Amino acid sequence: xxxxxxxxxxxxxxxxxxxxxxxxxxxxxxxxxxxxxxxxxxxxxxxxxxxxxxxxxxxxxxxxxxxxxxxxxxxxxxxxxxxxxxxxxxxxxxxxxxxxxxxxxxxxxxxxxxxxxxxxxxxxxxxxxxxxxxxxxxxxxxxxxxxxxxxxxxxxxxxxxxxxxxxx
Amino acid sequence: xxxxxxxxxxxxxxxxxxxxxxxxxxxxxxxxxxxxxxxxxxxxxxxxxxxxxxxxxxxxxxxxxxxxxxxx
Numbered sequence: 001x002x003x004x005x006x007x008x009x010x011x012x013x014x015x016x017x018x019x020x021x022x023x024x025x026x027x028x029x030x031x032x033x034x035x036x037x038x039x040x041x042x043x044x045x046x047x048x049x050x051x052x053x054x055x056x057x058x059x060x061x062x063x064x065x066x067x068x069x070x071x072x073x074x075x076x077x078x079x080x081x082x083x084x085x086x087x088x089x090x091x092x093x094x095x096x097x098x099x100x101x102x103x104x105x106x107x108x109x110x111x112x113x114x115x116x117x118x119x120x121x122x123x124x125x126x127x128x129x130x131x132x133x134x135x136x137x138x139x140x141x142x143x144x145x146x147x148x149x150x151x152x153x154x155x156x157x158x159x160x161x162x163x164x165x166x167x168x
Numbered sequence: 169x170x171x172x173x174x175x176x177x178x179x180x181x182x183x184x185x186x187x188x189x190x191x192x193x194x195x196x197x198x199x200x201x202x203x204x205x206x207x208x209x210x211x212x213x214x215x216x217x218x219x220x221x222x223x224x225x226x227x228x229x230x231x232x233x234x235x236x237x238x239x240x
Contacts, residue, residue: 008176009183019171019188019196025179051199058195076210079202149203152196153171162178 003166004034010161017042017153021146021160028106028140030164035100035144037117038159039085041151046090047119047127049149052082052100054111054141063133069125084117084129085158087151094120095158098129105141110134 007030011021026033041048053061063078083098098117105111115131146160170187177184188196225235 008178008181011174011176011183013174014185016172018174018185019192020173022173022175023178024175025177027178049203051203058199077206079206080199147196147199150200152200162176 001168002031003168004163005030005166007033007162007164010159013154013156013158015156017155018158019147019153021154021158023144023160023162024142026105026142026144026162027164028142030106031104031167032165033102033105033141033144034163034165035082035102035146036161036163037083037085037098037100037146038095039083039098039146039148040090040095040155040158041085041087041148042153042155043087043148043151044089045087045150046121046123046125047096048085048087048151049081050083050085050096050098051080051147051149052113052133053080053145053147054135054137055139055143056145057135057137060136061133062136063131065129065131067127067129069127071125078131078133080133081131081149082113082115082133083146084119084127085148085151085154086119086121088155091120091122093157094122096120096127102141102144107140108138110136110138111141 061079065078066075084096096119102113113133118128119126172185
């Protein structure tokens with residue numbers, strides 16, 4: 001049975017905001033990684049994407065995103081998009097919630113990741129996303145960094161938690 | 169106040185908040201520009217595709233709905 005084990009602490013962004021959230025020195029002792037993100041950014045819009053990078057690298061990312069906003073659905077190519085967040089114009093005190101799954105993160109193959117996420121809101125339009133992503137790099141992942149895509153800061157009370165999946 | 173980042177050292181459990189380096193600020197700006205360009209390119213491609221479809225429908229004397237029905 002797979003077991004979730006939290007690695008490090010849950011990050012809660014303080015009043016001044018944070019430009020990014022960085023999990024470093026990730027041990028390679030688990031099978032898979034899971035990042036759970038509850039995000040809001042200072043982008044002047046109802047939503048923002050959150051970008052991921054591994055080991056400090058922003059290169060060699062590709063992906064495909066399916067999204068729906070309550071009225072229409074579409075798919076787009078992506079690179080480092082890995083979560084949905086609310087923006088500054090979204091309903092107050094709402095966040096975007098996503099889970100990023102990174103299988104075999106310490107192996108020697110290229111690293112894939114999958115994402116599902118939804119946006120909280122009291123408005124009609126709200127995004128739900130699914131992403132299939134790939135980091136074409138064979139290095140073991142020892143660092144995961146989350147960054148707002150257009151906004152410059154995560155807003156207060158955004159959180160991120162990292163878990164290792166153990167086979168036993 | 170300078171922008172900061174939150175670092176969780178998973179080995180020690182230590183959480184720290186440090187200022188961004190000039191390189192990180194530059195990277196962040198480059199990321200935002202790249203994202204905006206990618207979105208704009210996608211929107212333009214979608215608009216061009218819709219326009220081309222409408223032109224074909226017009227040539228065939230079909231409405232866009234009738235054309236969509238043909239490929240449904």
